[in-house]
Amino acid sequence: MKDFRSETVGMLVAEQPLRASVFDRFGIDYCCGGKQSLVVACEQGGIAPDTVIAGLIASDAEVELDQAGENWLNASLTELVDHIQQTHHAYLKGELPRLELLAKKVARVHGVREPRLLKVESVFSALSTEILEHTAKEELIVFPFMRSLEHVAGKAKVPLAAVESAIDCLESEHNEAGSALMQLRELTDEYTPPENACASWQALLAGLAHLDKDLRVHVHKENSILFPLAIRTKALTFA
Ligand SMILES: [Fe+2]
Ligand SMILES: [Fe+2]
Structure with a gap:
């Protein structure tokens, strides 16, 4: 077994x-x-x-x-970064601005009665800014470099230590996003709306719950599959 x-x-x-x-x-x-x-x-x-x-x-x-689970362990670097960009990053670009407006509205209307909503709005707003900067860095710098690792010409340009240090930086940003999500979960009782919550409040919590789940899957694919594969690929050539 x-x-x-x-x-x-x-x-x-x-x-x-x-x-x-x-x-x-x-x-x-x-x-x-x-x-x-x-x-x-x-x-x-x-x-x-x-x-x-x-x-x-x-x-x-x-x-x-039911063989429904996707397994990305056998994917190439290019397949992985294309998948992450086209699914998780595309979702974030559409969803974060929508949730930010919703969080502001709900905090403005219900924040006096439930002050934790004011904190939800500020934690989410900071998280949203950080995530968009993080994904832009991945798309503009890190992912193009990872695609290039699959071609011999791209392998020699950057030393292995530089690849590892860029990945360390991304992983620490993932940790910060993870801490913000943990705060949001605590502030919203695991995204559970109170009985008297209005439709916007319920929609905000449902959106945050989905974001939490998607972000964890997204970070998992990068930390546990993409980054180790990039380091293995780079290490196959001289650093
Ligand atoms: Fe990403
Ligand atoms: Fe990332």
Whole structure:
């Protein structure tokens, strides 16, 4: 049987993306915390590893019946960056401005009665600015460079240490986004609308919940699949 315990949670999701829903259920962070082994992640969350492993086995069994999960482990660098840009980045460019307007409106109308909405608006606004700067950097500098690594001419231009340092910087920005999401989850009781929430309030929380989920999948693909592949590809040539 597969050794789930010592495998990192990032790799477990990279091998089978639908396992992410099991980790979501137990509150295990597989994107920014993706380098931790399953046992360590369970210890930190006070969860029995066997319970999570049972969930993973059940999820894998379902996947065998329904091969719906996308597996990006065998994709090329170009396929990965094209996919991330066309799906996750395109989604963010459309959704962040919409949610920002909604957050402002809901904070203005209901912020006096529920002051946490004012904090939601400020945390989200900062997160939105940071994410758009981060994705622009990826699209303008990092992704073109990663595509170039697949061609011999592009491999020698930048030393391996420079690639690793650029990736460290992106990963630390991912961690900052992860912390902002954690704050938003706490401020909104896991995106649960109160009984008397108006339609805009409900739409904001539904939008934030979807953003949270998409961003975690997005960061997971970069941290656990794309970045290691870029370093492996670069390391195949002289640094
Ligand atoms: Fe990205
Ligand atoms: Fe990123």
